[in-house]
Amino acid sequence: MTDTTPIPTDALDAQATAALLPWSALADEIETLLQQLQNSSSISVPARIVMPLARGGSLFCMPATDGQLAMTKLISFTPGNATHMRPTIQGDIVVFDVATGQRQLILDGPTITARRTAAVSLLAARRLAPRPQGPLLIVGAGVQGSAHLHAFAQGLGTREVWIRSRSAASAAQLLEQAKALGLQAHIADDLVQAVRHCPLIVTCTPAQAVVLTEAPRPDAFVCAVGAFTPQMVELAPQLCRSMQDAGQIVVDTEDAVHEAGDLLQAGIDVSALPTLAAVVQQDWPRPAGAVLFKSCGWGGWDLAATRLAWRQHQMLQAP
Structure with missing residues (x-):
């Protein structure tokens, strides 16, 4: 007789999921996965499926496997939720054991x-910033603004942060988070001056309009996170072109060729740009000039996070 007894699956909430993913360990895991891509045929990350929804929303399905674990992230993106104090990203990651096909874990997708x-x-x-010690300017004080604040403070040692947001309330909340971490924290009322002061800049807005036009410092590292479709934009086209002419542009993956709205709208040939995998696998020396890193997202990043979370979870469950 076939055993049809349900196998218990731990479903972790946001707090429990976050506890399994320390910042430096997660960055290390992502770097390890990029190294493994050179000589491992077991890692597979199919192109994500994006289904447009009403009012500018999207439904994302992102599967991946490393040969031992298989995972699928299913999340919705609803930009209109931002004006109603609801999360813009919602969903889950379901983790399976490849050998048995059994569901092992459910992780909080937005986390x-x-x-x-x-x-x-x-x-x-870590790899590309000419002056990784900062100070840091964060443009956009939502979930990603908070995540980048904590990641850079705990993983890079950032001690000074400037915050710019169209929402005074959101900026004030992120300011308090920064102070709680022991950082020198300021509201960037004058964005031009903040750009000139900070060698680290992260833009993580809803990407509905250009938020950064000022040419950064010659030793700047600009990380553009918010725009991940051809229609979305955070950086002015002339800023992207100036970074290409006077510095270096690196994209997170080859998928940026049809997702990097900032670069595509600037008329830049994204297919000719190096990826983060090339930086890691070729062990690039740290650049001396300005760098623009364009991040669009990739299921491989979720796979790396899932692997780390699963190992951490197993250690916690061990007797």
């Missing part, structure tokens, strides 16, 4: 998205 995105930025800053 994985926030932490792996900020950890990718952290890894890129």
Whole structure:
């Protein structure tokens, strides 16, 4: 007789999921996955499925496997929720054991998205920022602004942060988070001056309009996170072109060729740009000039986060 007894699956909430993903360990795990891509055929990350929804929303399905674990992230993106104090990203990651096909774990999707995105930025800053010690300017004080604040403070040692947001309330909340971490924290009322002061800049807005036009410092590291479709934009086209002419542009993955709205709208040939995998696998020396890192998202980042979370969860469950 076939055993049809249900197998218990731990379903973790946001707090429990976050506890399994320390910032530096997560950046290390992402770097390890990029190294493994060179000589491992077991890692598979199919192109994500994006189904448009009403009012500018999207439904994302992102599967991946490393040969031992298989995972699928299913999340919705509803930009209109921001004006109603509801999360813009909602959903889950379901983890399976490849050998048995059994469901092992359910992780909080928005938490994985926030932490792996900020950890990718952290890894890129570790590798590419000419002045990784900061100060840091964060443009956009939502979930990703908070994630990047914590990732850079705990993983890069950032001690000074400037915050810019269209919402005074959101900026004030992120300011208090920064102070709670022991950082020198300021509201960037004058964005031009903040850009000139900060060698680290992260833009993580809803990407409905250009938020950064000022050419950064010659030793700047600009990480553009918010725009992940061809229609979305955070950076002015002339800023992107100036970064290409006077510095270096790196994209997170080859998928940026049809997702990097900032670069596509600037008329830049994204297919010719190096990826973060190339930086890691070729062990690039730290650049001396300005760097623009364009992050669009990739199921491989979720796979790295899932692997780390699963190992951490197993250790906690061990007798």
